[in-house]
Amino acid sequence: MIALAMVDNFPSSPGIYLMKSAEGSILYIGKARNLKKRVRQYVLGSGDSRLHIRFMVQLVESVEYIVTDTEKEALILENTLIKQHHPKYNINLRDDKTYFSLRMDMKEPYPRLTLVRKVPSDGARYFGPYASATSAKEVLKQLYKVFPLRHYPLATCMARKRPCLYYQIKQCSAPCCGKITAAEYATLAEGAALFLEGKNTEIARIYRAKMNLASQDMRYEDAARYRDLLRAIEVTVERQKMVARGGDSDVFGLYRQGDQVQMAVLHVRGGALTGSRTFLFDWEMETEEGLASFLNEYYDMDTPIPPQILTPLPIPEPAALEELLSEKSGRKVTIAVPQRGPKLEMVKLAEKNAQTAAEERLAKESSSATLLSELADKLHLPAPPRRIECYDISNIQGEMAVGSRVVFIEGKADKSLYRRYRIKGVLQSDDFAMMREVLSRRFRAESDEEKPDLIVVDGGLGQLSVLNAVLEELEVEGVEAAGLAKSRTFRDMESPEISKSDERVFRPGRKNAISLRQNSAPLLLLARIRDEAHRFAVTYHKAVRSKVMVTSELEGVPGIAGKRKKALLVHFGSLKAVKEATVEQLSAAPGMTAKAAKALWEHLHEKQQA
Structure with a gap:
């Protein structure tokens, strides 16, 4: 618990404060115009009185501070330290894709x-x-x-x-x-x-x-x-639908449910609504402070900064953030809370978007939970599989072999967890051995990555047996396995029509496939995961094959080494353009000489004639 006597020694100047637990981990990083006044609010309870904030303060054993000359410097330092330490009670948008x-x-x-x-x-x-x-x-x-x-x-x-x-x-x-x-x-x-x-x-x-x-x-x-x-x-x-007078602005709306805040931003450019986006984050502090922290991180992600930012409620000490954003964008930026007129209507529209996004998310989560429960029931799993991984192999007769892994969390693809594997230890066409290598690398002893609840492999009993063998060899526990075999086409000798068999799901310890109703939600989910793994593997294989082919075309030319190869492809844009270039155009490329250009032109045209 923070001691009041300790806070009385804090300076009354701008800076950032770091709240730490008894173990020394940073729980929260904040900035303040007046460090002593801001931290005293937490100690005396004169700030937000919600229970979870009082609970967080109970966990705080010590508070450190760093003094800055201005509030703007405090904002920059706060953002830097949040990205470095990832405190539990701060917003963290580091994994969000930029625009x-x-x-x-x-x-x-x-x-x-x-x-x-x-x-x-x-x-x-x-x-x-x-x-x-x-x-x-x-x-x-x-x-x-x-x-x-x-x-x-x-x-x-x-x-x-x-x-x-x-x-x-x-x-x-x-x-x-x-x-x-x-x-x-x-x-x-x-x-x-x-x-x-x-x-x-x-x-x-x-x-x-x-x-x-x-x-x-x-x-x-x-x-x-x-x-x-x-x-x-x-x-x-x-x-185009004109929605507001004036120039460019970003309009923010939020919808809060307990510790979760759904944020929506509408982009108005030239008086027209050009796009929108929503964000979800956990926040246990005051809503106003959460909005200010969100804006600071949001505009630090290489996001275009308009001259006007409209918010549904005032943020604490907006002048420092306005100064920082004005400096980043090279023009004056204002943060305003509209009280009437078209701008207030835009803010209300943004809030409606935030609420709709929150309700839609809850509906999807409920639907996803139901689907995973049904899948667990059909496959006789001990619990609904929150994390599902799927693996696939792609090669041409063992050449340029690659493997892929896709990950679905709560029934949705998480592309940040996708992985690609270049097969190194198998030189012949052996899909089973290749799968063994990929799975062995996934579950190596030094890996601290979260284990999946269910692994799906593309194939029947053969692929499933390889998966089981690897899991047993590496002593991986608590991971269920399943094999999804594609449907097959066949034709009865007495019938001119072509028939198609059902997709089959295999589980360890069962000789026969598990029967899932065709086009049922659990089977469609498994098929989507399997197809995504196949797509990811084939895409990587094509990239590897293309790189090898391009390299071989420029191989063996005197004076054309790795750097020049890369420079040529960057300069001309493609191997085809390199082939179509004249000797003069080749010699004019960065890093090229007349001698090297002539040798390359003769090499490429000799191949074409051959």
């Missing part, structure tokens, strides 16, 4: 749009954020129909002798082949940037002026092109 953004560097010759995760301060323009690569690619797909920018790296484009297919379908202006001037392309790129920023009125004004000027100069083809661009923009803008 996708679209990047365009206007200083490049013929700028193009690329999909990126990080948003560094490199002078380029970034647009977004987009919650998934799919949504960002859909934006690009629609954008290219209006603004035909180049799709490929500049070196790849310039190596071409004729325009690509995108030019034929009018989704690229082919700057590589001189089909558009640099000035006209720059106008297209600026139009695309303004469109992504939501400045549609500005685009229309620029293109309308260019259309009128082209018409006056009797450049009717150019005028018609600008007219078509204006029409395409107007049609696209009509599909």
